[in-house]
Amino acid sequence: xxxxxxxxxxxxxxxxxxxxxxxxxxxxxxxxxxxxxxxxxxxxxxxxxxxxxxxxxxxxxxxxxxxxxxxxxxxxxxxxxxxxxxxxxxxxxxxxxxxxxxxxxxxxxxxxxxxxxxxxxxxxxxxxxxxxxxxxxxxxxxxxxxxxxxxxxxxxxxxxxxxxxxxxxxxxxxxxxxxxxxxxxxxxxxxxxxxxxxxxxxxxxxxxxxxxxxxxxxxxxxxxxxxxxxxxxxxxxxxxxxxxxxxxxxxxxxxxxxxxxxxxxxxxxxxxxxxxxxxxxxxxxxxxxxxxxx
Ligand SMILES: [Zn+2]
Numbered sequence: 055x056x057x058x059x060x061x062x063x064x065x066x067x068x069x070x071x072x073x074x075x076x077x078x079x080x081x082x083x084x085x086x087x088x089x090x091x092x093x094x095x096x097x098x099x100x101x102x103x104x105x106x107x108x109x110x111x112x113x114x115x116x117x118x119x120x121x122x123x124x125x126x127x128x129x130x131x132x133x134x135x136x137x138x139x140x141x142x143x144x145x146x147x148x149x150x151x152x153x154x155x156x157x158x159x160x161x162x163x164x165x166x167x168x169x170x171x172x173x174x175x176x177x178x179x180x181x182x183x184x185x186x187x188x189x190x191x192x193x194x195x196x197x198x199x200x201x202x203x204x205x206x207x208x209x210x211x212x213x214x215x216x217x218x219x220x221x222x223x224x225x226x227x228x229x230x231x232x233x234x235x236x237x238x239x240x241x242x243x244x245x246x247x248x249x250x251x252x253x254x255x256x257x258x259x260x261x262x263x264x265x266x267x268x269x270x271x272x273x274x275x276x277x278x279x280x281x282x283x284x285x286x287x288x289x290x291x292x293x294x295x296x297x298x299x300x301x302x303x304x305x306x307x308x309x310x311x312x313x314x315x316x317x318x319x320x321x322x323x324x325x326x327x328x329x330x331x332x333x334x335x336x337x338x339x340x341x342x343x344x345x346x347x348x
Contacts, residue, residue, distance in 0.1 A: 067303055093175045094168040098138035101167030105160050108208050109219055127152035138164040159208060167204055170329065171197060177333050195231050196332070199282060201225050203325045206275065210321030216271030221278055228281040248288040249280030255292070272320050279328050287335040295320070295327030 106122055122131045129151040135141050142161040149156060172296050178193050202224040232245060255278040259268045280288045303318060331338075 083194075090172060090175075094172050095138075097168035097171030100171065100197075101164035101204070102136065102138040102160075104167060104205055104208075105163050108159075108163075108205055111205070111209060111220070112213070124149045124151060124154075126154040138168075142203045159212075163204065163208060167201070170200055170204070170230045173201060173333055185290055192235075195227065199227055200329070200332075202227070203328060207322050207325045210271070210319040214317060214319045215322050216269070216275055218274070219270065221274045225274070225278045227279060228278060232281070244285045245281050247280075247282060248285040249277045251285075252280040252288050252292060253277035268320060272324065275321055275324055278326065281329065283331050284334065286339060290338050291324070291327035291331035293327070294330045295323040297325055301322040308323040 083301065109125070113249065122136060123129060125151060129149070135150055135201060137159055142156060142164075145156070147156050148154065149159075174196055178196070179189060196208070202220050205220050206216055206224075209220070228245075232242060236242060253273050253276045256268055256273040260273055276292075280292055283291055299318075299320060302323065306318065
């Protein structure tokens with residue numbers, strides 16, 4: 055969509071993956087380290103905002119209104135209480151005013167968002183990314199969508215419910231991105247096929263089990279996953295989701311925290327699968343094809 059492209063930005067493909075070690079070998083040590091720390095800290099700040107959005111989605115308020123306050127004593131929080139990760143550590147996990155425990159959700163979401171943002175940053179070319187406006191645009195899109203997925207992950211884990219507004223927001227972002235980055239009809243159609251396949255598959259499970267195994271929220275989330283990941287990457291995501299879902303279920307049953315009839319939300323597994331497919335999907339497909347073709 056933008057006229058200016060750097061040499062490796064010929065196609066919609068991301069630039070070559072880089073790892074921390076490769077970037078260091080390339081010799082920009084100091085600047086890189088600074089940039090990684092910056093990306094991670096930026097992720098934790100976004101994570102802190104996501105916590106606020108989750109809290110306000112639970113309470114039914116607007117995500118952008120009002121100052122943050124302690125959920126127990128309602129004391130308004132100052133900037134000292136709102137530094138991602140650091141405030142939690144310095145306050146030893148307690149509210150400064152009423153000394154009640156702060157939920158582990160807060161530092162965990164901040165840390166995970168920081169780590170996921172850093173992984174995505176490496177996956178999309180690391181430092182080299184900044185030589186192309188197209189890649190910056192794509193990075194912003196993927197970071198934005200991932201932020202919404204983190205909200206769904208936490209919300210579904212806590213309430214066994216996928217909030218409609220968030221999954222519609224993610225689907226809207228994906229649609230907008232495909233319209234802006236429209237390359238050719240074939241490419242566009244492949245994303246729609248992936249979306250219809252994934253959501254159709256979950257709709258069949260939903261109807262077949264009369265909503266006992268999967269909810270309609272999972273059907274909507276699967277539609278988004280297809281639009282976001284395309285074909286065949288969405289298959290990687292679904293496969294990973296079912297494998298870790300089955301593994302996780304067995305662990306929960308073995309440790310007697312759940313039994314066979316317990317309800318376990320599937321959204322978090324779908325989102326974990328989506329992140330794996332996003333970061334390593336192409337590698338996994340190549341590996342699998344090599345395995346069956348050789
Ligand atoms: Zn308090």
